[in-house]
Amino acid sequence: MREIKKVTIIGLGALGILYGHHLSKKMPKVDLRIIADRERINKYEKEHVYCNGERCSFTYLSADEPCEPADLLIFTVKYNGLKDAIQAVKNHVGEQTIILSALNGISSESVIGQVYGEEKILYTVAQGMDAVKEGNQLTYEHMGILCFGEQEPDLISDKVKGVAEFFDKVELPYEIDTNMVKRQWGKFMLNVGVNQTVAVYESNYGVVQQEGKARDMMIGAMREVIALSEKAGVHLTEADLDYWLSVLATLSPDGKPSMAQDVEARRPSEVELFAGTVLHLAKQYGIATPVNQKLYERIQLIESQYK
Template sequence: MIYKTQSNQKIYVLGAGAVGCYFGGMLARAHHDVTFVARPERAAALNAYGLELDCKTFHETVKVRASSNLSVLSDADLVLLSVKSLDTERTMADVKSILPSKAVILSVQNGIANIDIASKIVANPVYAAVVYVAAGMVGHRTMKHHGRGELLIGDMKESTLGDDQNLKEICKLFEVVDVPCAISPQIKREMWLKFLVNCSFNAISGIGQITYGDMVKSPDTVKLIEEIVKEFVTIAALEEVNITISEALAINDAIATTMATQVSSTAQDLAKNKMTEIDFLNGYIIELGKQYGIATPYNESVYALVKMMESQVR
């Protein structure tokens, strides 16, 4: 089934966190038919008061539709999958019998395992998106934008003609609502480059409840990031993704500059007394290290501290 960019298409944001609300909000702002699938409290707030987009270049409230009932997905054309990585398997199992065959799924999640998890559960096309946006939720209806907001999309498997057309249509959809979007022929590598940023920043930001910009003001923290990076690129090479140390450090330097006021999603989760995605970030590197017989002590150290903090989640 080829997805078509049409004015009457049904778009669903499955998981209305900061990332889902940013990209879904940009589409809703341009009067696309967008429904946010969220927990009952957030769905109620969005329906009653709208989605407040507090962005770098504008600040406005957009009237939106939201639901906490997964059955609304029965007429979906495009689903922006933005649930936490630890919820991917359960969520996809829950919607498997609801999603129509025409529906196309775009994962805008952290980590690199989600595409494989989702694809093993549903028959619908599942495409990868590398997301570079600094954003956070304030309460249930305000999305605070701290910087950037672009997408790189692609197919983790060998693309067919239908896949290529789907990706072009998705790109067109976002480009006309001022969201830069491009198709990457090397989406696996791009996913790992973003994964690098997650592993470098998320845990430390969470442990210290500190912004990216403030993190890199500490020479000791910069040294810790460098050691995490060295372990990361060693594991990446074994996964047939070649990233040089200098390239990795340059990418991290750019993030600390372009997203200086951002605190990580891990930090936001811990501040809200929620479980994090750490098992799918540094925890994933640790697991791969065990498989390959490679020591990952620096990733293990930040992972252990986040897990300690998670143990206090009630």
């Protein structure tokens, strides 16, 4: 396993800025590449990108610029930008490239794997960050951790060890998980509850961190994912629910999940990735998911009222 030296990130949303800014202070500027289209690059270079008040110093490449393949490629785009992103990174994928996808949901790894090969991919979950992005400014209190591992349970491969060594070197908080499919479903359960409920209430984490209707709605949506996980053979439990609620409790009450930020900015949200996926699986398994049905309808209504 060769040492990770060249890193590419695609997607300068909250996670892309968070990890990009951290890595930019820990490795040579030329070895960290941010992929974006030419129009975006011009905007970034003119207006700059800021993380907790510090100006980010990034090396930008457009998709068609020739370059050495990345040793580590990190996807931090929104799900609805994944297809374009997969095409945009083609010059950055070589034989030895390891791919991490920090996207929400439970399907991005297989989508990327169909194009570049499952063997390049480590399953990944980004959790515990409370980053809020407004315009070109990102602020956060908690960086959270990147959890990663092989899809196959109980296996710590050379790829996993290589990424861990690199993250140790650049001091990026991480955790190796040998049951990543369950971890992904757990994060999916959290997102289905938190992202959608906070978006519908047009509020922040604080609204679901305290007892009340919003928290009840969130937990109801999460329990529907537990029921689906049984049918899918993943077997989430109430103990998993408690674990993810404890992760939620660590976040800044003023922070907001990405979907609430989308609704505030009147952007299309990832509702199809959350309630949309739940409703699709519910139909497949013959289970009723009334809370997610309600959330789906409410968020679609909110989006239909954008001017």
